[in-house]
Amino acid sequence: MKLEQQVRASRVAGFSAAVQFILQVFHYIVPYHWVASRLARWGVKGQRLVVALPYLWLLLFFFIPFLIVLKISFSLTQLSMPPYQPLVQWTGEQLNQLRLNINPGNFQYLWQDSLYLDAFLNSIKVAGIATLITLLIGYPMAYAIARSSVQWRGVLMMMVILPFWTSFLLRVYAWIGILKNNGLLNNFLLWLGVIDEPMVMLQTNFAVYLGIVYSYLPFMIMPLYATLEKMDLTLLEAAKDLGCRPLRAFLTITVPLSMPGIVAGCMLVFIPAVGEFVIPSLLGPSDSLMIGKVLWTEFFNNRDWPVASAVAIALLLVLVVPMVCFQRAQARTAEAGEA
Amino acid sequence: MTVFFRPHSLLVKLVWMTLAVLLSACSKKEAAPAQSAASATVVTAVTDDEKVLNVYNWSDYIADDTVKNFEAKYGVKVNYDVFDSNELVETKMLAGSSGYDIVVPSSQFMERQVKAGVFAKLDKSLLTNIGNLDPATLKQVAMYDPGNEHAIPYMWSTDGIGYNVDKVKKLIPDAPLDSWALIFDPKYAAKLKDCGISILDAPSDIRSIVLIYLGKDPNSQNPEDLKLAEAQLMKIRPYVRKINSSQYIEDLANGDLCVALGYNGDVLQARDRAFEAKNGINIAYVIPKEGSIVTIDTMVIPADAKHPKNAHLFMNYLMEPEVAAANSNKVNYANGNTASEAFLNESVKNDPAVYPTAEIKAKLTPELSVADDYNRLLTRTWTRFQTGK
Structure with a gap:
């Protein structure tokens, strides 16, 4: 017994020593102090430094790629490597012989052909319906988790997050095996005698909704759980004392208080679902017109990077502009409420 | 000003040395199995210093043991990747830096890509098995790649x-x-x-x-x-x-x-x-x-390939009569390799679905x-x- 304890203790000590060593190594490889001192020289330190980091992240991994895509969207295709014309061309030795190849025609093109608008609208419809279903399924789940006992909450949340340990692509592929004519679900229903002939489920819109709801459900549950868990339950008690029925109390107290969670969850589901490519192409019918598929076609079949980039920029504008407006409106009402 | 980061302190040196040792140990470990596997029957051939080859081919388009046999024979580690559309390949090629050393586009796509300057010219002195190929097939490929400078036929399909x-x-x-x-x-x-x-x-x-x-x-x-x-x-x-x-x-x-x-x-x-x-x-x-x-699918080497010599070696290997026959026997596609006919299964050679009759061939x-x-x-x-x- 004593020996076992000793062994365990030495293992723990060894483990912590190893962790400390790794931390020290990182400490010396990444010159934190050097970076910090440089930033301090420019007047960035403390709180500002912490705030600057996410901005730096956005700059590097969102804004600069966005500029590259924007640049390509104003270009023209040509058979070369990469397959578009450079935006700036030196036609001679001197700087004044610089030529700008800016071509806004790609955006006009999106208007001329109804394909793009149809695809946008259909994607928004599919994503909207899928988001609504996800909310209807996710809300009761998040509610139940938030109201369960403390020791269960961790376990239940773990179970929500656990599927992320498997690749997203594999999980969508698994649905093919479940839904196909010869698949698990059909064979099970045939065995039960519920149906006589296999139901066609794969390559239908039903499969697309199922795939999106299944894949994005955790993104809905997590923010909802976060708001519902923090809710002050005495408010519900007060409502009950004053003779309010449970349903009414839920609608007038719980739902408004969980609004930030609902909005965050819906956005986390809706935004990626609009541009979703993998789920409709693996589970959906050939005739589903989604903007992700259109983008793919522009890029791979037409080899037209500029038009593909224009589609991407348009998609971004269609999604981001209303969202910024919404955020502003929310911030304004929040301010009004405080004042 | 305080110096926060002292690049010459003993500890830093120690850390860097440890890292260097660890890294070199890792890379040695990776290289070791390929060499030991090959040591028995290794054949001297022109290879790149790094014995790695990155192949990008159509899905279900090679016999199961072709890659394994090649690795054993030459001690070159092959990373084998597959695709199912020409469009995908073309986009990767035009984007550049694909990382592949051999790619197998269909000839009508290869024609465009050659014009875009995507592929390297072949070093025919390394392709000693080229004589095994059917001159008629080579001539057909030359319709897309004049002079057969960039591409070698792999298999053809209907x-x-x-x-x-x-x-x-x-x-x-x-x-x-x-x-x-x-x-x-x-x-x-x-x-x-x-x-x-x-x-x-x-x-x-x-x-x-x-x-x-x-x-x-x-x-x-x-x-x-x-x-x-x-x-x-x-x-x-x-x-x-x-x-x-x-x-x-x-x-x-x-x-x-x-x-x-x-x-x-x-x-x-x-x-x-x-x-x-x-x-x-x-x-x-x-x-x-x-x-x-x-459609004739052709083997080409991207201009920016890191292992062009290994790529030539693999191309040449695929043109060996036994290897070409084994691939056709497995995947039921005709190869343009005259010398391989002796090694083809009768069922494949006489199958009009693989090798169409002269009457049908005239209508293709x-x-x-x-x-x-x-x-x-x-x-x-x-x-x-x-x-x-």
Whole structure:
């Protein structure tokens, strides 16, 4: 017994020593102090430094790629490597012989052909319906988790997050095996005698909704759980004392208080679902017109990077502009409420 | 100012040294198995310093042990990656820095890519087995790559109809099994709808085939002809279940599909898989009497390949008669390798689905590349066909 304890203790000590060593190594490889001192020289330190980091992240991994895509969207295709014309061309030795190849025609093109608008609208419809279903399924789940006992909450949340340990692509592929004519679900229903002939489920819109709801459900549950868990339950008690029925109390107290969670969850589901490519192409019918598929076609079949980039920029504008407006409106009402 | 980061302190040096030792140990470990595996029978050959080769080939397009045998023979580690559409390859090639050393595009795509300057010129002195190839096939490839400077033929395929013999005969007793009408005539397509029709997701192939069915020039770039083809395709759209270029192998083999417009080798692989699974499904392939298109897939080396010598070595290996025959025996595609014929299985060599009869061969047209404007028109037409609108 004593020996076992000793062994365990030495293992723990060894483990912590190893962790400390790794931390020290990182400490010396990444010159934190050097970076910090440089930033301090420019007047960035403390709180500002912490705030600057996410901005730096956005700059590097969102804004600069966005500029590259924007640049390509104003270009023209040509058979070369990469397959578009450079935006700036030196036609001679001197700087004044610089030529700008800016071509806004790609955006006009999106208007001329109804394909793009149809695809946008259909994607928004599919994503909207899928988001609504996800909310209807996710809300009761998040509610139940938030109201369960403390020791269960961790376990239940773990179970929500656990599927992320498997690749997203594999999980969508698994649905093919479940839904196909010869698949698990059909064979099970045939065995039960519920149906006589296999139901066609794969390559239908039903499969697309199922795939999106299944894949994005955790993104809905997590923010909802976060708001519902923090809710002050005495408010519900007060409502009950004053003779309010449970349903009414839920609608007038719980739902408004969980609004930030609902909005965050819906956005986390809706935004990626609009541009979703993998789920409709693996589970959906050939005739589903989604903007992700259109983008793919522009890029791979037409080899037209500029038009593909224009589609991407348009998609971004269609999604981001209303969202910024919404955020502003929310911030304004929040301010009004405080004042 | 305080110096926070002292690059010359003892601890920093120690850390860097440890890291260096660890890294070198790791890289040695990786290299070791390949060498030990090869040490027994290693053949001296011209290779790059780094004994690695990154291959990008069509899915289901090589025998199971070809790569393994090559690795053992030359001690070169092969990373084998697959694709199922020419468009995907072209985009990766035009983007550059694909990381691949050998790629296998179809010739009409290879033609465009050569023009874009994507591929390196071949060093023929390293390709000693080139004499094994059929001069006629090389000449055909030269239509796309003048002088055979960049590309070597790998295998060639035809487009045709793969069908579930029993199910089709049961649904349509007088089915025209030797004609494109089976798919393109709405009368027959409607009857096959529930059983399942699949069509290749290859706009240019399908355009050419519909034009053949309509009695037009398969390589026509006339927009009017394209409209006619679209009208014909739209008539059968409600009856088509899938538009996909790889899924139909499995679907045919397990009975999820009745009819597939596909590549000959893929259909024959489906036939073999069904036979191996003993599920009672009987698959056949036919090149319709109206004629069809023939596609030669070619091996090329990207200009920015990091292991060009290994790539030449692999190309040369694939041209060895036994190796080429083993690949054809497995995947049921014809190779343009005359010397390999002695090693082909009788069942493959005499199968008109793999090596068509002279009569059918005369009706096969090579597909040519199309202009950019026409390509956009074609893609747009294809999207309308896919969505049925």
